[in-house]
Every structure is written in C-alpha cells, then in structure tokens.
Amino acid sequence: MDSPVRDVNNHVLFEVATEVANRVGGIYSVLKSKAQVTTAEYGSAYTLLGPLNRNSAAVEVEELAPKDPALVNTINSMNDRGIKTLYGRWLIDGAPRVLLFDTGTAYGYLDEWKGDLWATAGIPSPPGDAETNEAIVFGYLIAWFLGEYVFHEKKRAVIAQFHEWLAGVALPLCKKRRIDVTTIFTTHATLLGRYLCAGAVDFYNNLQYFDVDAEAGKRGIYHRYCIERGAAHSADVFTTVSHITAYESEHLLKRKPDGVLPNGLNVKKFSATHEFQNLHQQAKARINDFVRGHFYGHNDFDPENTLYFFTSGRYEYRNKGVDMFIESLARLNHKMKSAGSNMTVVAFIIMPAQTQSLTVEALKGQAVIKSLHDTIKIIEQNVGKKLFERSIAWHEGSDLPEDKDLISPADKIMLRRRLFAMKRHGLPPIVTHNMVNDAEDPVLNQIRRCQLFNHPSDRVKIVFHPEFLNSSNPVLPMDYDDFVRGTHLGVFASYYEPWGYTPAECTVMGVPSITTNLSGFGCYMEELIENAQDYGIYIVDRRMKGVDDSVNQLSDYMFEFTKKSKRQRINQRNRTERLSDLLDWKRMGMEYVKARQLALRRAYPNAFEDDVEPDFFGQDVMKISRPLSEPGSPRDRSGMMTPGDFASLQEGREGLSTEDYIAWKLPEEEDPDDFPFTLTL
Ligand code: G6P
Ligand code: 1S3
Numbered sequence: 189m190d191s192p193v194r195d196v197n198n199h200v201l202f203e204v205a206t207e208v209a210n211r212v213g214g215i216y217s218v219l220k221s222k223a224q225v226t227t228a229e230y231g232s233a234y235t236l237l238g239p240l241n242r243n244s245a246a247v248e249v250e251e252l253a254p255k256d257p258a259l260v261n262t263i264n265s266m267n268d269r270g271i272k273t274l275y276g277r278w279l280i281d282g283a284p285r286v287l288l289f290d291t292g293t294a295y296g297y298l299d300e301w302k303g304d305l306w307a308t309a310g311i312p313s314p315p316g317d318a319e320t321n322e323a324i325v326f327g328y329l330i331a332w333f334l335g336e337y338v339f340h341e342k343k344r345a346v347i348a349q350f351h352e353w354l355a356g357v358a359l360p361l362c363k364k365r366r367i368d369v370t371t372i373f374t375t376h377a378t379l380l381g382r383y384l385c386a387g388a389v390d391f392y393n394n395l396q397y398f399d400v401d402a403e404a405g406k407r408g409i410y411h412r413y414c415i416e417r418g419a420a421h422s423a424d425v426f427t428t429v430s431h432i433t434a435y436e437s438e439h440l441l442k443r444k445p446d447g448v449l450p451n452g453l454n455v456k457k458f459s460a461t462h463e464f465q466n467l468h469q470q471a472k473a474r475i476n477d478f479v480r481g482h483f484y485g486h487n488d489f490d491p492e493n494t495l496y497f498f499t500s501g502r503y504e505y506r507n508k509g510v511d512m513f514i515e516s517l518a519r520l521n522h523k524m525k526s527a528g529s530n531m532t533v534v535a536f537i538i539m540p541a542q543t544q545s546l547t548v549e550a551l552k553g554q555a556v557i558k559s560l561h562d563t564i565k566i567i568e569q570n571v572g573k574k575l576f577e578r579s580i581a582w583h584e585g586s587d588l589p590e591d592k593d594l595i596s597p598a599d600k601i602m603l604r605r606r607l608f609a610m611k612r613h614g615l616p617p618i619v620t621h622n623m624v625n626d627a628e629d630p631v632l633n634q635i636r637r638c639q640l641f642n643h644p645s646d647r648v649k650i651v652f653h654p655e656f657l658n659s660s661n662p663v664l665p666m667d668y669d670d671f672v673r674g675t676h677l678g679v680f681a682s683y684y685e686p687w688g689y690t691p692a693e694c695t696v697m698g699v700p701s702i703t704t705n706l707s708g709f710g711c712y713m714e715e716l717i718e719n720a721q722d723y724g725i726y727i728v729d730r731r732m733k734g735v736d737d738s739v740n741q742l743s744d745y746m747f748e749f750t751k752k753s754k755r756q757r758i759n760q761r762n763r764t765e766r767l768s769d770l771l772d773w774k775r776m777g778m779e780y781v782k783a784r785q786l787a788l789r790r791a792y793p794n795a796f797e798d799d800v801e802p803d804f805f806g807q808d809v810m811k812i813s814r815p816l817s818e819p820g821s822p823r824d825r826s827g828m829m830t831p832g833d834f835a836s837l838q839e840g841r842e843g844l845s846t847e848d849y850i851a852w853k854l855p856e857e858e859d860p861d862d863f864p865f866t867l868t869l
Contacts, residue, residue: 208238224282258341327357356419370791373423385684430708452776471674509681518638524647698765700724724764
C-alpha cells in the first residue's frame with residue numbers, strides 16, 4: 189500500500205461503527221460527543237458509516253444528496269446492485285455526514301460472504317448467531333464501499349477508523365484485498381475481558397496466563413473472538429480507550445496497541461460558575477419531591493440533612509461494581525448508625541433490568557404526596573382569603589385580625605383524609621418496578637442479604653430504579669443529566685470498565701464521584717491529579733487490595749463524605765467542575781489526530797519527509813498538584829497536557845506539535861465567599 193500518489197494532507201476520513209445515529213451504549217456517546225471537533229477539522233471530508241436502523245434514523249438523520257463525486261458514484265453503484273442506503277446529516281452538534289447501509293438488503297449474500305470470510309481470513313461463523321451475521325454483512329458492505337470509493341477517489345488519501353469488533357469484519361478484508369485505505373481499529377473493551385470478568389475469575393492477576401482460544405471456546409464466542417482479534421491484527425494502527433484496556437488487549441488479543449484514545453465529552457461551560465450550583469439546587473428539589481413520595485409515611489428524615497448517592501449504567505452486576513456498592517452501603521449504614529449521624533443517605537441504583545411495570549406502591553407514593561400538595565394549596569388559598577377578609581374589616585383602634593379558625597372544619601377533614609392516606613403498614617419499597625425475575629435478581633438478592641430494607645432506623649436508604657430515567661416517567665420524571673446534577677455523589681465501583689463515561693459525566697457537571705483503579709477513567713484521573721480527592725475524584729484501589737479492604741475503603745470514602753458541611757460540599761463541587769476542560773474533546777480529540785497521523789505514515793511513508801516513526805509510549809507524567817489552600821498562580825498550574833503526554837501516540841507529521849494542542853490549565857480558584865449565591869449553612 190506504499191502509494192506516494194495520494195494526498196495525505198488533504199485526506200478523507202470515514203469512521204465506522206454500529207452505533208452511528210443509533211443509541212445502544214458507550215460508542216454512541218463517543219461518536220456523538222466527538223462529532224463537533226471532528227467536523228470542525230474535516231468538514232464534509234468526514235463521514236460516519238453505520239448500519240441503517242430506520243426507527244432511530246427517522247428521528248436522528250436528515251436526508252441529503254451527497255456532493256463528493258466519488259461518494260455519489262460509489263453509492264449509485266451499490267444502489268444499482270440492490271443495496272439501499274441513507275445519506276444525510278446527523279442532527280447533533282457538529283451535524284456530521286452519515287452514510288447508513290440497510291444490511292437487510294444484503295442478506296442474500298450472507299452465505300457467500302461467510303464462506304469467503306473463512307477462506308480469506310480463517311474466521312468461522314457458525315449458524316444461529318444473528319449478531320455475528322449482522323457484523324459480517326455490515327463488514328462486507330463496508331469493504332465493498334471502501335473498495336469502490338478509492339477506485340473513484342484517486343487523489344486523496346483515505347483513513348477508515350473502526351470502532352469495536354461489531355464493525356471490525358471489514359478490516360481483514362481491506363488488508364486481504366489491498367484496498368488503498370489506511371485503517372485504525374479502536375476497541376472499547378475486549379469480548380473475552382468482559383466475559384471473564386463477569387464470572388468468578390481473578391482477571392487482572394491472570395491476564396498473561398489465559399488460554400485465550402480455549403476460554404473463548406468455553407464461552408461459545410470463539411468466532412466473535414476471531415473477528416475481534418483479526419480486526420486488531422489487520423489494522424494499520426490499533427488503539428484502545430485506556431491503558432488498562434491496552435494491557436488487556438495485549439494479552440487477550442495478542443497485539444500491543446499503538447496508542448490510547450481516551451473518551452472525551454462535549455463540555456458546555458456556563459458563563460458564570462455559580463450557574464451549575466443553582467442547577468444542582470433546582471434538580472435536587474425535584475429529587476426531593478420523588479423521595480417524599482417514595483418514602484411517604486416514613487419521611488422522618490430532614491431533606492436538608494439528606495444526601496443523594498447513585499450508581500448507574502448497563503446492568504452488569506459484577507463488572508459495574510454494584511455488588512461492591514451495596515456491600516459498602518451496608519457498612520456505611522452501620523458506621524452512620526454507630527456514630528449517631530444525623531445525616532441520611534438515599535442511594536439510587538439506576539440500571540435497566542427486565543421489568544413488567546411500575547409497582548402500585550411506587551405510583552401510589554407519588555399520588556398521595558401530590559394529593560397532599562393539592563389539598564394544602566386549596567387550604568392555603570382559603571386561609572389567605574379569610575385572612576384578607578378579616579384584614580379588610582379591620583379599623584383603627586381594633587385588635588389585629590384573629591388567626592383563630594382560619595382552617596375551616598371541612599378543610600381539616602380533607603387534610604385528615606390526606607394524612608390517613610399516608611399511613612403505611614410495610615416499609616418503603618426498595619424497587620420502583622415489578623421485576624420479571626424478582627427472586628433471582630442479583631441486585632435485589634444482595635440488598636436482601638445486606639438487609640438494607642429502608643427501615644426508619646437505617647441511615648442509608650435504597651431506591652432501585654431498574655429503568656433508564658426520562659422526564660415522562662410518572663414516578664421519577666427527570667432526564668438522566670438533570671438527575672445527576674441533583675445528586676451529591678456518583679459511585680461507580682467497577683471491576684471491568686475500559687473507560688467509564690458515568691464518572692466523567694459527573695465531573696463535567698460538578699458532581700464528585702467515586703470510581704476505581706480498574707476503570708480507564710479512574711486510572712486516567714489518578715495519573716493526572718495528585719490530590720484527586722480534593723477535586724471530588726475518589727479512586728478505590730481494587731488492584732492491590734483484597735475485596736474486603738476495597739469495600740472498606742469505599743465505605744470510608746462515603747462516610748467521610750457524609751461528614752462534610754454544606755459549604756465543604758459546595759467548594760468541592762466547584763473544584764470538580766473546574767476539571768471539566770480536562771475531559772473536553774477539544775483536548776482529548778488530539779489523540780485521535782495523532783492516531784490518524786500515524787495511520788497515514790504507516791500507509792504512505794513516502795509522503796513524509798522524515799521516516800522516523802513516532803515513539804508511542806512512555807513520557808513522564810506531569811501531575812496536577814496544587815495546594816488547595818493557596819491561591820492559583822501561573823507557577824503552579826500544570827498546562828500543556830494531553831493524554832498523549834503521558835503515554836500515547838506522538839506527533840507524526842511536520843507542522844503538528846504539542847503547541848497546537850488546546851492546552852489545559854487549571855482555572856483560578858474562586859473564594860466561595862464571593863459567590864453571588866446565598867449559602868444556607
Ligand atoms: C448550590 C446552591 C446553594 C445550595 C447548595 C446546596 O450550591 O447554589 O444555594 O445551598 O447547592 O448544596 P447541597 O450539597 O446541600 O445540596
Ligand atoms: C464500553 O461500553 P461499556 O459500558 O460496555 O465503551 C465505552 C465507550 O468507550 C466505555 O466508556 C465503557 O467503559 C465500555 O464498557
């Protein structure tokens with residue numbers, strides 16, 4: 189593929205994934221949040237390629253006519269052979285172009301392509317695995333597309349970046365067919381890692397020793413594993429989202445990644461720092477409303493002394509650390525009780541599981557509180573009216589209007605009825621929904637084992653909401669982002685977490701979080717910040733400690749958090765929010781730039797003047813360390829850092845230097861006394 193002809197400076201970029209304009213999980217978040225920086229860099233030379241999901245495309249994509257002649261010719265040629273496509277603008281920030289392939293129109297080729305995959309790449313594909321069949325059809329369509337595209341586009345170099353194994357089938361095909369593109373494969377997890385961690389395996393201490401083929405075979409995923417491994421080995425550049433997954437990939441996929449491309453976020457800064465604090469207060473008030481309803485009849489804890497903790501994500505009980513979270517909550521409950529704490533923690537678990545419906549109790553809770561609210565409003569109006577009339581009748585020299593009998597007997601009866609409706613015989617429920625498999629649900633069973641039953645004496649209460657949040661939910665009507673803003677602490681005790689968007693999202697919203705040193709995000713922050721706890725980034729050691737010690741560390745972190753004063757929480761939220769630029773794609777995106785430069789160098793070395801390939805890993809870490817008590821000064825700001833500064837791809841071509849990076853600088857610390865909002869201490 190050593191073609192000096194193609195123009196590497198003015199190249200075309202395709203990003204290939206199954207979650208383009210189709211929300212499934214983390215890769216959708218990566219592509220969507222990154223779109224703005226990538227379109228700013230490439231404009232119309234950037235196109236995302238994905239399978240067409242008509243339902244989601246109908247709301248996310250606006251159809252357009254392609255202009256690039258090579259694209260037009262390629263699409264026409266595929267359409268002529270029966271492949272339906274949708275080209276358009278993805279309706280998100282940055283509005284990138286997308287080309288979606290209707291895989292359903294290509295299933296006629298499935299058997300032929302399965303045979304070809306075996307013949308050309310030695311990858312088997314047993315019958316009955318619909319997900320793999322879909323990956324094969326999609327992969328062959330992508331290879332077909334790229335092959336034709338470079339036939340029509342002869343001048344510009346073409347980079348194709350593939351995310352995750354489901355989009356990876358095209359990689360060995362590009363290599364075998366010698367398609368004149370340069371490729372990057374970015375894995376966001378490994379199949380085997382996810383499976384092994386979910387079982388009872390000491391994963392990290394045995395990474396080097398797994399018999400990977402046998403382990404994949406035992407779990408019935410050998411063919412999928414072959415696709416993933418084939419993709420990793422066929423790509424010009426292989427990358428992962430974190431160092432921990434890079435290490436895992438080296439052992440499980442047998443190729444050491446060339447670099448790490450951590451995930452960023454599309455950070456939207458408020459012009460005034462106190463705005464996000466106000467939003468916290470408003471969102472917290474909405475959580476308070478829910479809590480009052482859920483705990484009706486047991487509202488013996490003061491909202492002012494109540495803290496909201498939560499965990500959320502895909503329902504992977506062990507991998508996402510829910511087991512550890514619940515056990516630590518039980519210990520926290522014990523600690524708070526023993527210490528006579530006047531605080532209450534309401535811990536939410538937001539993880540979609542199989543459910544039938546909302547429970548009657550959950551609906552009733554919101555209904556009784558709403559009726560109480562409505563009744564009190566009526567009484568309020570009646571009292572106001574009476575008081576007004578008595579005041580009107582007042583004349584000089586007489587007593588002040590009487591406050592006796594302001595509430596009429598009828599209103600008193602109405603109020604009494606509402607109060608009786610709040611009587612409850614059992615304890616407030618743990619779960620808001622009827623579960624399909626209540627008796628075997630691992631979260632519920634762990635809660636039962638730990639006896640966290642929302643007893644009045646418990647200082648830690650639990651609410652398990654086994655469905656993603658949305659504002660039209662009748663019980664907890666809030667979108668996820670608003671909910672996160674209203675909480676005090678996110679807890680993500682993951683055992684397997686290649687990156688972990690959940691704590692990163694907390695950070696940019698100014699919500700402190702606890703994560704582990706087995707998550708990509710946790711390791712990244714630990715690497716970068718010396719006194720991370722002061723910034724609201726707590727990292728539980730799940731590498732060097734035994735499980736019991738890690739659980740204790742987690743419950744200690746939470747216990748210490750409950751001891752903070754309101755002012756300390758406000759200060760800490762300000763510091764947390766100040767880290768958000770660190771996670772902005774404007775900064776993180778530089779790693780993608782480097783990966784693309786490296787891919788171009790590898791495919792077209794003659795196009796570069798110096799032929800020394802970049803040194804990928806291994807520069808010293810420059811930590812953010814700043815005594816919090818001291819005012820900020822230029823001296824103690826650590827700037828000019830991108831993830832690559834401590835381990836990643838380096839600049840590849842003339843003219844691209846770290847000076848071009850959007851440097852991260854720690855913003856000035858404000859004096860909390862100067863905040864233009866009132867502190868109610
Ligand atoms: C924000 C608001 C303050 C409020 C505080 C409550 O900072 O701007 O007005 O007092 O949140 O903080 P807390 O940690 O108690 O929810
Ligand atoms: C993966 O999704 P997950 O929750 O299955 O990809 C995400 C995006 O890179 C990543 O944040 C997460 O840790 C991985 O596990």
